[in-house]
Amino acid sequence: MIAQLHYITQEINGLSHLELAREACQSGVRWVQLRVKNKPFDEWVQLATDAKQLCLKFGAKLIINDNAEIARRVGADGVHLGKNDMNPSEARELLGNNFIIGGTANTIDDIRRLAAARVDYIGLGPFRFTQTKENLSPILGLEGYFSILKQVRDENIQVPIIAIGGIVPDDVERLMQTGIHGIAVSSGINCNADKEQFVSTFLNHLNKSI
Numbered sequence: 001m002i003a004q005l006h007y008i009t010q011e012i013n014g015l016s017h018l019e020l021a022r023e024a025c026q027s028g029v030r031w032v033q034l035r036v037k038n039k040p041f042d043e044w045v046q047l048a049t050d051a052k053q054l055c056l057k058f059g060a061k062l063i064i065n066d067n068a069e070i071a072r073r074v075g076a077d078g079v080h081l082g083k084n085d086m087n088p089s090e091a092r093e094l095l096g097n098n099f100i101i102g103g104t105a106n107t108i109d110d111i112r113r114l115a116a117a118r119v120d121y122i123g124l125g126p127f128r129f130t131q132t133k134e135n136l137s138p139i140l141g142l143e144g145y146f147s148i149l150k151q152v153r154d155e156n157i158q159v160p161i162i163a164i165g166g167i168v169p170d171d172v173e174r175l176m177q178t179g180i181h182g183i184a185v186s187s188g189i190n191c192n193a194d195k196e197q198f199v200s201t202f203l204n205h206l207n208k209s210i
Contacts, residue, residue: 002100002120002121002160002162002181002182003030003031003061003182004181004182004183004203004206005029005030005031005182005183005184005185005199005202005203005206006031006033006063006123006162006164006182006183006184006185007021007024007029007031007032007033007184007185007186007189008033008035008065008164008184008185008186009021009024009032009033009034009035009036009051009186009190010035010186010187010190012187012190012191013191015190017034017035017036017047017051018047018050018051018054020190021034021051021054021055022054023195024189024190024195024199025054025055025057025058025060026058026195026196027189027195027196027198027199027200028196028199028200028203029060029189029199030058030059030060030061031060031061031063032051032054032055032060032061032062032063033063033064033065033080033184034047034048034051034062034063034064034065034076035065035066035186036048036065036066041070044067044070045070045073045074048062048064048070048071048073048074048076049074051074051076052074052075052076055077061077061078061100062076062077062078063076063077063078063079063080063100063102064076064078064079064080065079065080065082066079066080066081066082066085067079067085068081068086068090068091068094068095069094071095071099072094072095072099076099077099077100078095078099078100078101078102078120079091079095079099079100079101079102080101080102080103080104080123081101081102081103081104081119082103082104083104083110087117088101088103088114088117088118088119089117089118092117092118100120100121101119101120102119102120102121102122102123102162103117103119103122103123104122104123104125105122105123105124106124106125106126106137106138106140107148108148108151108152110122111124111148111152111157111159111161112155112157114159115157115158115159119159120159120160121159121160121161121162121181122159122160122161122162123162123164123184124140124145124148124161124162124163124164124180125137125140125163125164125165125184126139126140126164126165126166127139127140127141127142127145127163127164127165127166127167127171127175128141128165128166128167129165129166130165130166130186130187139165140165142174142175142178145163145175145178145180146178149161149178149179149180150179152179153179160181160182161179161180161181162180162181162182162183162184163175163178163180163182163183163184164183164184164185166187166188167183167184167185167188168188169198169201169202169205171183172202172205172206172209173205173208173209176205176206176209177209182206183202183206185202
């Protein structure tokens with residue numbers, strides 16, 4: 001089951017991935033993507049191990065960004081692969097069928113490629129400009145989502161699509177009308193002083209759209 005609200009970790013304002021992930025889980029998040037960048041391998045493994053224990057405590061799924069080997073080593077629920085990461089088919093060979101594999105897309109061609117590789121979900125974005133990600137792909141905006149999701153339906157592609165990139169609660173209703181499955185949020189949750197209320201607002205908007 002692919003959650004409708006995906007939370008992505010950061011390190012900000014002196015707070016670690018784990019501290020922010022704990023606050024997010026306490027606020028109602030049940031899908032955590034550990035997005036670690038520029039860390040030594042051993043430190044990354046330790047972070048992932050600790051994140052796994054945190055997610056077990058809250059009944060949340062843990063997805064490791066970029067690295068299928070670390071996902072396998074720590075027993076995470078899955079891996080999310082960017083365009084320049086391991087091929088999803090290779091990740092499936094390494095991880096087997098019980099792991100969730102997600103991939104990043106910016107175009108319908110990306111979606112076709114990922115669907116052919118039998119990923120479990122696709123993160124499509126960015127919706128709008130965000131400073132969270134380096135080397136940002138072209139902004140899609142609402143019209144981009146409507147256009148791409150129409151092609152997804154026309155081609156009978158069944159993979160759940162997750163919108164990402166600077167999304168706020170007021171965007172959810174219109175985005176869900178495009179046919180997406182859910183949304184991913186990072187800074188919006190991490191930088192909010194009242195995370196519980198913010199997560200609750202997102203979940204309420206998503207539930208209304210079912």
